[in-house]
Amino acid sequence: MLGLLTIVLTAALLLQVALQQRNYLAAAWPQWRPYLEAACVPLQCRVGAYREISSVVVDSSSFDKLQGNDYQFVITLKNRSDRELEMPAVELTLTDAGDQPVLRRVFTLPDLSAPATLAARGEWAATLQMQLAPSDSARIASYRVLAFYP
DSSP states (O other): OHHHHHHHHHHHHHHHHHHHTHHHHHHHOGGGHHHHHHHHTTTTOOOOOBOOGGGEEEEEEEEEEEETTEEEEEEEEEEOSSSOEEOOEEEEEEEOTTSOEEEEEEEOHHHHTOOSEEOTTOEEEEEEEEEOOHHHHTTOOEEEEEEEOO
16 A cells, blocks of 8 residues: 555656646657647646747847937847757846936737747847937946846
8 A cells, every 4th residue: 555655656756747848848858749748738727938038138239229219129149058948038227328227118928029039049030119308318328148047
């Protein structure tokens, strides 16, 4: 009886770990995705794209004044992983001459018109137009960009 209990508890632990790491397992072994999705149905969870922010880098970016208070923000994200990854959100922080934040904006996938995933070893670029208030526009000296998972 003790041996059977050990087997059942070990199986339950393995199932729990598999469900906890379902996104990684589906990315590493795509043939497991249908089984993971089936296991998620009664638990009301979903199998999504794998998140590994250390493999997503901001390859290039620019924030340029066009005319008046109109600006153009260009960003290129690169996936250094061999796996398809979930597309991150992007935070743009505009700073003054003292490197203090003036404005901070988070761009989500709909804002960026971005796909849900970033291909393995792939890159993706976006160009966004924006307009700032004249009082903020006068204070902008630099910017910072951060990719993150919300």
